[in-house]
Amino acid sequence: MNTSPLPGSVRLPDGTYIRGRGLRHPPPEGPTPGLGLYLGSGRLRRRHQAALPWPHTWIDWPDFLLPRDPHEAIRQIHHLHERARAGAAAEVACGGGVGRTGTVIACLAILSGVAPTDAITWTREHHHPKAVETPWQRRWVFRFPRVVPND
Numbered sequence: 001m002n003t004s005p006l007p008g009s010v011r012l013p014d015g016t017y018i019r020g021r022g023l024r025h026p027p028p029e030g031p032t033p034g035l036g037l038y039l040g041s042g043r044l045r046r047r048h049q050a051a052l053p054w055p056h057t058w059i060d061w062p063d064f065l066l067p068r069d070p071h072e073a074i075r076q077i078h079h080l081h082e083r084a085r086a087g088a089a090a091e092v093a094c095g096g097g098v099g100r101t102g103t104v105i106a107c108l109a110i111l112s113g114v115a116p117t118d119a120i121t122w123t124r125e126h127h128h129p130k131a132v133e134t135p136w137q138r139r140w141v142f143r144f145p146r147v148v149p150n151d
Contacts, residue, residue: 006033006089010105010126014112016085020105020127022097023048031089037080039067039094039101061100064134071149077104078148081111102131106141116142 005017007028012018021027023044036056038045045058057076060068067073084090092108094100105127106119114122119141123131132138 006031006091009091012108012112013114013122014085016081016108016112017090018080018084018105018108019089019091020097020101021091021093022095022101023093024095025097033091034089035080035083036090037076037092037104039092039104044095061094063095064099066136066140070140074145075148077107077144078111080104081108084108098128098130099133099137102128102133103137103141106132107144110141110144111146116144119144 005011006019007030008021009017009019019028019033023038023040033054033056036052036054038048038052038056038058039061040048040058041060041062057079059073059076061073062068080090080092092101092104102123106123109119109122110116120132120138132141
């Protein structure tokens with residue numbers, strides 16, 4: 001379990017820490033992540049890639065929409081949870097840190113034991129009051145699998 005969370009992290013119900021933030025905002029002072037999952041288009045990636053020297057993965061996820069490859073996104077979210085649960089200082093971020101980032105944090109909340117019907121409320125209380133911005137993001141959270149599906 002991560003006993004020294006990154007500044008700005010939230011504690012999931014299973015004790016796992018995850019930092020959610022917006023790439024358009026300066027990172028909080030203090031330690032840098034050991035692992036990152038970043039959500040955005042090629043343009044966002046090109047703009048911020050050089051500022052992310054730690055191990056990380058990008059998911060092609062347009063603003064206000066859903067990931068272009070949902071199966072890969074599910075795998076990467078599960079992987080992020082596993083690594084953070086094992087103690088990695090982990091963060092998830094998109095451009096603004098609200099919609100896409102909130103959607104992933106809600107999915108991580110599900111993996112940590114929150115019921116899918118409660119995950120958005122939990123995320124809005126612990127991460128950002130407007131997290132999970134669109135109806136399709138909400139549906140995606142409700143349907144997020146606790147186990148990685150076989151292809």
